[in-house]
Amino acid sequence: MENTGKVKYKNLFYKMLRIRMVEEEIAQRYSQKKMRCPTHLSIGQEAVAVAVGENLFATDFAVSSHRAHAHYLAKGGNLSALIAEIYGKATGCAGGYGGSMHLSDLTVGFVASTAIVANTVPLGVGLSFSQVLKKQNAITCIFIGDAAIEEGVFYESLNFAVLKKLPVLFICENNLYSVNTPLHLRQPIERPIFKLAHGIGAKAEQFDGNDIVSMFDTVSKVIKDLRNQGGPWFLEFHTYRYKVHCGPEDDLNYNARPKEEIDYWLARDPVSLLQSKLLELSFLSLKEIDSYKQKIQEEINKAFDFAENSLFPSINDKYKFQYIDNNLEWLHSVLNPQKEVYTIE
Numbered sequence: 431m432e433n434t435g436k437v438k439y440k441n442l443f444y445k446m447l448r449i450r451m452v453e454e455e456i457a458q459r460y461s462q463k464k465m466r467c468p469t470h471l472s473i474g475q476e477a478v479a480v481a482v483g484e485n486l487f488a489t490d491f492a493v494s495s496h497r498a499h500a501h502y503l504a505k506g507g508n509l510s511a512l513i514a515e516i517y518g519k520a521t522g523c524a525g526g527y528g529g530s531m532h533l534s535d536l537t538v539g540f541v542a543s544t545a546i547v548a549n550t551v552p553l554g555v556g557l558s559f560s561q562v563l564k565k566q567n568a569i570t571c572i573f574i575g576d577a578a579i580e581e582g583v584f585y586e587s588l589n590f591a592v593l594k595k596l597p598v599l600f601i602c603e604n605n606l607y608s609v610n611t612p613l614h615l616r617q618p619i620e621r622p623i624f625k626l627a628h629g630i631g632a633k634a635e636q637f638d639g640n641d642i643v644s645m646f647d648t649v650s651k652v653i654k655d656l657r658n659q660g661g662p663w664f665l666e667f668h669t670y671r672y673k674v675h676c677g678p679e680d681d682l683n684y685n686a687r688p689k690e691e692i693d694y695w696l697a698r699d700p701v702s703l704l705q706s707k708l709l710e711l712s713f714l715s716l717k718e719i720d721s722y723k724q725k726i727q728e729e730i731n732k733a734f735d736f737a738e739n740s741l742f743p744s745i746n747d748k749y750k751f752q753y754i755d756n757n758l759e760w761l762h763s764v765l766n767p768q769k770e771v772y773t774i775e
């Protein structure tokens with residue numbers, strides 16, 4: 431990490447720390463029972479989101495899964511709208527209807543996250559295809575977990591992306607688990623995920639997802655290649671989550687995972703790893719870290735105040751975003767052509 435990296439790595443550290451602090455605040459306040467939707471926290475996986483997000487423009491697209499807070503924030507998604515969404519408020523990024531697993535900020539190209547595993551894979555590939563047809567240069571990033579590989583739609587979508595050489599960036603966060611089931615009980619361990627994607631025809635690589643210094647420059651090069659030469663690219667990042675699959679508790683006391691495994695990954699915490707490197711190189715002082723934390727905490731407090739002070743969606747809007755609402759009238763008129771058109775209220 432030569433001196434020219436100082437500004438770059440301080441910026442990456444700030445962004446990783448911000449995501450970590452946002453999620454720790456969510457975890458800490460969750461027991462107040464004001465956030466009533468399920469939350470899947472990415473604490474321990476921040477380096478991947480930041481390494482990728484830093485190389486995307488607001489004009490690029492991204493889609494994600496149930497564990498999307500970090501991806502949304504790293505893409506530049508609005509923090510207050512994220513917190514308000516988790517509180518179910520009308521000012522939330524999905525109008526308070528979606529909750530933590532349904533995030534969107536179209537102003538920065540974060541199109542959607544959804545709860546069904548691999549659900550956004552075809553969405554992202556279709557989005558990318560539409561950009562190619564429109565002769566737009568945007569690339570599309572699809573964040574998935576290691577379990578998305580176990581869904582059929584993943585293969586159909588990757589095959590199509592390879593066939594059409596679409597500028598799609600698959601980011602697979604391999605955190606070794608699907609809920610509590612370890613990877614070795616779900617997939618053959620002698621066949622790494624990135625090699626599988628390579629076998630289907632994608633350009634593919636694997637990275638240490640916790641050490642941003644070791645992988646950032648290569649990730650930047652890959653994304654440049656995607657823009658210039660087309661894709662798809664499939665990047666597998668080895669990483670680990672610290673919290674339970676869903677919720678604010680630490681997973682470390684549930685005996686669901688081997689202690690040696692947990693200790694190994696805790697010693698490789700992405701935020702601590704980068705912090706130690708920056709301190710060691712005197713790129714950052716403890717005083718600066720404190721001032722970062724203070725600034726981020728102020729921003730977080732404002733976002734939570736905004737969420738708490740916002741209103742819930744109006745009861746009158748209860749059918750506003752329901753697909754069925756818009757289509758019922760049409761459906762009813764087709765089924766009962768001579769009867770009066772049905773309306774909800």
Ligand SMILES: Cc1ncc(C[n+]2csc(CCOP(=O)(O)OP(=O)(O)O)c2C)c(N)n1
Pocket residue numbers: 496497545546547548574575576577578605607608609675
């Ligand atoms: C199609 C489908 N099957 C099962 C589930 C239940 N489910 C929700 S999250 C999850 C695990 C996903 O694991 P992974 O993709 O590795 O992401 P991670 O939670 O580890 O980030 C499962 C099985 C679901 N939401 N959708």
Ligand SMILES: [Mg+2]
Pocket residue numbers: 575576577603604605606607608609
């Ligand atoms: Mg997983």
